Amino acid sequence: MRIMRLATRQRELLLNEHKTLILCVDDEELPLTLRKLVLEKQGYTVETVRSATEAMRTLSDHPVDLVLTDQVMPGGTGTELAQSIKKRWPELPVILISGVNTIPPDAMYADMFISKVEGPAAMCAKISAVLAARRCSSL
Numbered sequence: 001m002r003i004m005r006l007a008t009r010q011r012e013l014l015l016n017e018h019k020t021l022i023l024c025v026d027d028e029e030l031p032l033t034l035r036k037l038v039l040e041k042q043g044y045t046v047e048t049v050r051s052a053t054e055a056m057r058t059l060s061d062h063p064v065d066l067v068l069t070d071q072v073m074p075g076g077t078g079t080e081l082a083q084s085i086k087k088r089w090p091e092l093p094v095i096l097i098s099g100v101n102t103i104p105p106d107a108m109y110a111d112m113f114i115s116k117v118e119g120p121a122a123m124c125a126k127i128s129a130v131l132a133a134r135r136c137s138s139l
Contacts, residue, residue, distance in 0.1 A: 052076035071098035
C-alpha cells in the first residue's frame with residue numbers, strides 16, 4: 001500500500017513539474033514586465049521577447065504552450081506574427097492583446113483577441129480558457 005502511494009505521489013510531482021510556458025511578445029518593456037508578473041503569479045512560466053522576429057526565433061529553439069502577443073508593434077503586427085506561427089505550428093494557441101478595442105480584420109489567425117482595457121483578471125481567465133480548450137482537443 002505504501003509503495004502505491006509513493007508511486008502515485010511521484011506521478012503527481014512529475015505532472016506538476018511541467019508548468020505551462022507562455023511566450024509574451026511586446027515591443028514595450030513596461031507592459032511586457034507587468035504581464036509577466038501577473039502570469040507568473042497565476043503559476044505560469046513566462047518568457048518575454050520584444051519583437052515578432054525574436055518570437056519566431058524563440059519558437060524555433062524550443063516549444064511553448066501559448067503565445068500572447070501585442071497587436072501594434074514596429075516591424076510586424078501581432079496578426080502577422082499569428083499568421084506566421086499558424087503556418088509552422090497550427091496547433092499552437094496565439095492570443096492577440098491590444099489597447100485598440102477594434103478587432104483587426106486579419107485577427108482570424110489568432111485563437112482569441114483581448115482588449116487591454118479588460119484588465120489582468122480577464123486576460124488570465126481567457127488564457128486559461130484557451131489552454132483548457134487546447135488540452136481538451138488534444139485528448
